[in-house]
Amino acid sequence: MADPRGRPRQAGLPPWYLAPWYPAFWYLALLCLALPAMPAFAAPLDRAILAGALCGDGAAQVGAAEGLVRAGGDLPADDLAYAGRLLGALVERRLACLPDGALLLVGQNAPEGQDAVTGARRPAAEARAPVLGLRQRAAVETARGVVALLTEGTPAARAAGLAVLERRITIVPAAVLDRARDAESDAALKGTIASLAEAAALSSPDPVRRRAAIAAVAASPSGAAAARLDALKSDPAYRADPAFRVALDAGLAQVRRAVAIGDGLAIVYNGLSFASILFMAAAGLAIIFGLMGVINLAQGEFIMLGAYTTYGVQEAFRRFVPGLLDLYLVAAIPLAFVAVALVGIGVEALVLRHLYRRPLMSLLATWAVSLFLVNLVRVTVGTQNLQFSMPAYVSGGVPVYADFVMTWNRLFAIGFAGATLILTLLILRRTPLGLDIRAVTQNRDMAACLGLPTRRIDRLAFGLGSGLAGLAGVALCPIYSVNPGMGSGFIVDSFMVVVLGGVGSLIGTLVAAVAVGGANVLIEPISGAVAAKVIVLVGIILFLQRRPEGLFAVRRRR
Amino acid sequence: MTHLTRRSFVGAAALLAAPALIRPSFAADPVKLGCLFSSSGTMANLEGRLNHVVRMAADEINGRGGVNGRQIEVLTSDPASDWPLYAQVGRQMLQQEKVAALFGCWTSVSRKSVLPVVEQNDGLLFYPLHFEGDENSKNVVYMNSPPASSVLPAVDYLMGPEGVGAKRFFMIGSDYVWPRTINKQLKGYWKSKGIPETAWREEYVPFGFSNFQTLVNQVRSFASQPGGQAIVVLTVVGSSIPDFLREFANQGVTATDVPILGLDMVEADLEGLDTAKLVGHLNCWAYLQAAKGERNKKFLGDWAAYVKAKNVPFSADTVIDPMVSAYDSVHLWALAAAKAGSFAVPEVRQAFANLSFDDPSGYTLTMTGENNYVSRGVFIGSVNEKRGFDVLWQSADAPKPVPFSPYG
Numbered sequence: 001m002a003d004p005r006g007r008p009r010q011a012g013l014p015p016w017y018l019a020p021w022y023p024a025f026w027y028l029a030l031l032c033l034a035l036p037a038m039p040a041f042a043a044p045l046d047r048a049i050l051a052g053a054l055c056g057d058g059a060a061q062v063g064a065a066e067g068l069v070r071a072g073g074d075l076p077a078d079d080l081a082y083a084g085r086l087l088g089a090l091v092e093r094r095l096a097c098l099p100d101g102a103l104l105l106v107g108q109n110a111p112e113g114q115d116a117v118t119g120a121r122r123p124a125a126e127a128r129a130p131v132l133g134l135r136q137r138a139a140v141e142t143a144r145g146v147v148a149l150l151t152e153g154t155p156a157a158r159a160a161g162l163a164v165l166e167r168r169i170t171i172v173p174a175a176v177l178d179r180a181r182d183a184e185s186d187a188a189l190k191g192t193i194a195s196l197a198e199a200a201a202l203s204s205p206d207p208v209r210r211r212a213a214i215a216a217v218a219a220s221p222s223g224a225a226a227a228r229l230d231a232l233k234s235d236p237a238y239r240a241d242p243a244f245r246v247a248l249d250a251g252l253a254q255v256r257r258a259v260a261i262g263d264g265l266a267i268v269y270n271g272l273s274f275a276s277i278l279f280m281a282a283a284g285l286a287i288i289f290g291l292m293g294v295i296n297l298a299q300g301e302f303i304m305l306g307a308y309t310t311y312g313v314q315e316a317f318r319r320f321v322p323g324l325l326d327l328y329l330v331a332a333i334p335l336a337f338v339a340v341a342l343v344g345i346g347v348e349a350l351v352l353r354h355l356y357r358r359p360l361m362s363l364l365a366t367w368a369v370s371l372f373l374v375n376l377v378r379v380t381v382g383t384q385n386l387q388f389s390m391p392a393y394v395s396g397g398v399p400v401y402a403d404f405v406m407t408w409n410r411l412f413a414i415g416f417a418g419a420t421l422i423l424t425l426l427i428l429r430r431t432p433l434g435l436d437i438r439a440v441t442q443n444r445d446m447a448a449c450l451g452l453p454t455r456r457i458d459r460l461a462f463g464l465g466s467g468l469a470g471l472a473g474v475a476l477c478p479i480y481s482v483n484p485g486m487g488s489g490f491i492v493d494s495f496m497v498v499v500l501g502g503v504g505s506l507i508g509t510l511v512a513a514v515a516v517g518g519a520n521v522l523i524e525p526i527s528g529a530v531a532a533k534v535i536v537l538v539g540i541i542l543f544l545q546r547r548p549e550g551l552f553a554v555r556r557r558r
Numbered sequence: 559m560t561h562l563t564r565r566s567f568v569g570a571a572a573l574l575a576a577p578a579l580i581r582p583s584f585a586a587d588p589v590k591l592g593c594l595f596s597s598s599g600t601m602a603n604l605e606g607r608l609n610h611v612v613r614m615a616a617d618e619i620n621g622r623g624g625v626n627g628r629q630i631e632v633l634t635s636d637p638a639s640d641w642p643l644y645a646q647v648g649r650q651m652l653q654q655e656k657v658a659a660l661f662g663c664w665t666s667v668s669r670k671s672v673l674p675v676v677e678q679n680d681g682l683l684f685y686p687l688h689f690e691g692d693e694n695s696k697n698v699v700y701m702n703s704p705p706a707s708s709v710l711p712a713v714d715y716l717m718g719p720e721g722v723g724a725k726r727f728f729m730i731g732s733d734y735v736w737p738r739t740i741n742k743q744l745k746g747y748w749k750s751k752g753i754p755e756t757a758w759r760e761e762y763v764p765f766g767f768s769n770f771q772t773l774v775n776q777v778r779s780f781a782s783q784p785g786g787q788a789i790v791v792l793t794v795v796g797s798s799i800p801d802f803l804r805e806f807a808n809q810g811v812t813a814t815d816v817p818i819l820g821l822d823m824v825e826a827d828l829e830g831l832d833t834a835k836l837v838g839h840l841n842c843w844a845y846l847q848a849a850k851g852e853r854n855k856k857f858l859g860d861w862a863a864y865v866k867a868k869n870v871p872f873s874a875d876t877v878i879d880p881m882v883s884a885y886d887s888v889h890l891w892a893l894a895a896a897k898a899g900s901f902a903v904p905e906v907r908q909a910f911a912n913l914s915f916d917d918p919s920g921y922t923l924t925m926t927g928e929n930n931y932v933s934r935g936v937f938i939g940s941v942n943e944k945r946g947f948d949v950l951w952q953s954a955d956a957p958k959p960v961p962f963s964p965y966g
């Protein structure tokens with residue numbers, strides 16, 4: 001073991017690892033015993049051997065798990081459930097291995113546990129909880145999928161097991177799927193299992209079943225399905241059997257078309273999601289910059305404050321109404337808006353009010369505000385990334401079509417941006433405040449002559465713009481890491497969007513956000529993320545050379 | 559003018575970031591050590607911790623009576639994740655504050671910018687990160703491992719039968735010297751193993767990049783192509799790491815589909831993530847928090863007590879390799895200075911030969927007179943549900959470091 005680059009070994013193996021309790025052939029014995037070729041005997045599982053193998057080395061663990069997958073179709077239900085408990089404990093590191101047996105612990109590092117075979121309580125002081133390597137983890141995951149599909153009580157849990165098996169369908173024996181299909185009471189799930197079983201027969205000797213399998217694989221297209229079908233082209237039947245060839249070519253064409261469409265959808269979705277983030281970050285700026293001509297460099301920090309408010313709401317929910325914790329994101333929406341709007345109004349009243357005639361000074365002052373806010377948060381809360389508990393509606397994703405997965409957190413941001421857009425437009429177009437803001441934006445002096453309190457409108461508009469940044473903070477919580485420095489990344493992008501869209505135009509900001517987001521997403525796969533940023537920036541500069549007022553200029557007199 | 563403004567800005571930022579900037583010195587004439595770790599910008603969450611751990615080590619040494627009869631005073635700064643600023647602050651520390659040694663830098667680009675400064679002033683920089691190697695300055699002490707004793711064992715593990723038998727590789731890195739050099743060496747290594755060029759892809763993103771949807775889509779389609787098991791070799795740094803992991807998990811890719819080898823991934827990057835869907839992804843370091851042994855237990859306890867006592871704005875339960883490496887480096891420096899009986903850099907450097915230190919990882923750190931590399935153990939960690947890493951594999955002993963890679 002002197003050579004560090006030599007064969008890796010399992011970490012921390014105690015000396016009794018080589019003790020006779022762990023002969024390597026035990027798991028081989030399990031394999032033989034579990035061969036599906038002996039369904040007539042339906043041999044029960046030898047629990048001691050299983051426990052021993054799961055406590056053995058990596059190869060023994062893989063062997064045991066694969067043996068379970070192969071034998072799964074024939075094992076009695078209580079044996080499967082037992083194996084499921086053991087495997088679950090192994091994955092969660094609650095399976096503690098002793099020289100003469102294995103213990104099931106209640107939690108990790110519990111002082112004592114139940115003997116895996118006899119059920120007696122025993123101390124776990126000297127026990128070792130094995131860490132699963134990747135290969136072992138994959139095998140154990142598949143075995144747990146088999147157990148879940150065959151023994152779980154609810155259709156949802158069985159479907160989760162099936163989803164695991166679907167990823168590794170090539171190693172799942174037909175017997176498991178057949179048994180699951182026959183036992184399934186839920187009609188929809190039964191159908192899914194049946195089509196999966198049909199698709200699993202790709203290498204069946206029966207040409208009819210094989211063609212049906214090709215059709216079944218093609219019916220649920222993905223990159224992996226394309227690879228599976230493509231591999232069949234080297235099959236002798238592809239040359240010999242014209243019907244097979246036609247079926248395969250048709251299936252492959254169908255899958256490839258679907259994958260291309262799925263990829264297209266993914267590009268649209270990625271572009272929209274990036275655009276929604278850009279828009280959220282830039283919307284407040286568009287109002288502030290458009291109305292007052294103040295370059296607010298603290299806008300990114302207002303976003304950060306919105307995210308921290310969300311965190312505060314989460315902590316309050318956790319303490320006072322833990323039952324409703326999942327709703328904290330929704331509750332944070334008005335709170336983040338109000339809290340950050342108040343901060344914005346405070347900044348305007350204390351600092352910016354005095355600097356309206358000096359734009360350069362107001363730029364520096366807002367930069368100072370941004371440094372102050374970052375360090376204030378750093379000293380009071382800390383620099384670490386905040387821990388958010390993500391409700392189900394913003395974590396994970398759902399496969400929509402082919403390889404296109406719609407991730408909930410991005411969908412949340414897109415919906416959020418849409419709602420913000422509509423609300424802001426309504427405020428600007430349909431309320432007295434909006435009318436005032438538009439009047440001041442178009443001609444400040446004339447508005448003042450007509451008796452509008454322009455200073456008060458400035459303050460409210462600054463509050464509105466800051467509040468929008470607070471909302472962006474809420475939308476970003478499920479997507480980005482929340483820490484004091486998170487705001488700095490947004491400021492350049494948001495100014496780019498605001499200037500490109502045309503100062504003071506919300507619709508312009510929207511169009512610019514979609515354009516910049518879309519361009520980034522389109523260029524990125526071709527030239528890489530670094531070049532994409534550069535190309536987009538150069539494009540914007542060239543565009544502004546031709547049209548300095550941006551896409552949608554608000555007509556104004558100063 | 560710009561020069562002055564910027565410098566005073568750094569001072570102000572550092573003051574705000576660390577209220578107790580300069581500890582009151584209690585010896586008449588303390589010896590100064592300087593830290594170059596950012597407390598703002600993209601690296602703040604990681605580098606910020608190292609300031610405190612250097613102070614903790616200095617406190618330990620001061621508690622035992624200091625070095626050569628003198629107490630240690632630690633100066634901190636904030637280079638704000640702005641690479642040229644590291645050189646500027648480093649020069650200031652060496653020339654104005656006359657620090658005996660510098661402890662600093664996380665990214666290789668910051669080290670490369672400080673390198674000419676320490677060489678011109680004959681200073682000493684202790685660099686606590688594992689890195690790309692291919693550098694051997696007498697003014698830098700490389701506290702952590704070059705690729706031959708960190709990255710290659712981990713890649714070997716993934717390619718071997720114990721790992722996943724990886725055949726294809728998707729490299730994603732931040733766009734700077736460390737990822738590019740590591741990837742160049744990896745490609746050379748794979749070529750030497752007869753793996754064709756079609757088996758890998760290389761993508762780079764800007765610092766602080768967070769929009770990983772397209773890249774994760776590409777990883778998924780890369781993995782579904784035939785040709786064997788694919789893995790991701792992740793060399794993005796800073797806040798890009800959690801953002802990548804989150805997108806990866808949200809798109810439903812698990813470690814058993816496509817494992818990620820996160821070369822800069824530490825326990826602190828998992829803060830704020832739901833790691834249940836990330837279980838099994840790997841990293842490789844010379845220390846993991848889950849390392850066994852009394853020395854590690856003591857270190858974890860000491861850190862937790864220090865965080866509590868000094869009100870440090872970082873987690874008391876998270877300890878990462880660079881923290882331990884920074885801690886080790888203060889002790890190694892103190893050992894060398896004591897052995898030399900002097901704080902002069904040439905004499906301290908002379909004293910490095912045959913120095914050894916038992917560090918929290920459980921291995922014994924040793925240095926030879928040949929170069930300023932330190933030999934460390936190798937750990938491969940596997941992400942668990944509790945935002946930590948389990949030790950999946952560890953080397954039997956600390957391999958001798960190889961500064962220059964034969965593969966690139």
